[in-house]
Amino acid sequence: MAEQSADAVLERAAALCARRGVRLTAQRRRVLEILCASARPLGAYDILDAMREGPRGLAPPTVYRALDFLLEQGLVHKIESLHAFVGCHHPEHPHASQFLICDTCGTVTEIENEGITRSLGSAASASGFRPARPVVEVIGICSGCAKSDPDASPRTTGGRT
Template structure:
């Protein structure tokens, strides 16, 4: 079984995941010479509040509670920045965002979404991507964006 799947869906010390993700983002941005501004950092922190994908509206609501300066365009720009830098991924089927725990390298991933607890787990299986591309290719289709999101029960919820 996939290790990160177990970690994300089993009870664990999540503050550790969150603080690690933030410090990784800081050093990555420094390395790349891009700025992790306070709003970008805040949005990333909110997304990392859990392993459940979070939508833009929920992020806006959170930010409104705190400082009134967070206008929607600012948040959307922050989300764009985080997506561009691979710090988060967008789950198309939920129109929501999730933190990536290995933003150092560009990668194509698949997502397992638990319909019970809402956790989403990122997996990377090149065999899946290749099989899809091959099928599409034999239908004369050139794949641009490849989004694979599976819904079901995580190990923790299927145990219960």
């Protein structure tokens, strides 16, 4: 996510980890760095490739372990419908993960919509369901792409899944 300086995000992540008594090791930091430097979500193997550009050859478990850590700490999010990961902009406070995913240009926008959060909560409690991890991913076409191609239709099948 390039909208904030990656440095700033990294710095805040380090502070957060220190405060929580967990270790932001070199590998974990590197993965976070790569994710923050990307404007779009990256697959685990994309990250792996990026890390291999350095000296050493790494294997998938290294990346997945770093991602597990970063997910637990709320420093990155997983986009389930893309099998991909993005850096989080505001890891300081817990929040639902809600995303707008452009099917044309691939950019992902994290939103924090109180209405969605509230509706989800009341829908869950109406059925006695105890929510732990909400996944909200709206796939569609972002305003930029809609403008440049007003007739664009999503690659995604149907509209009624």
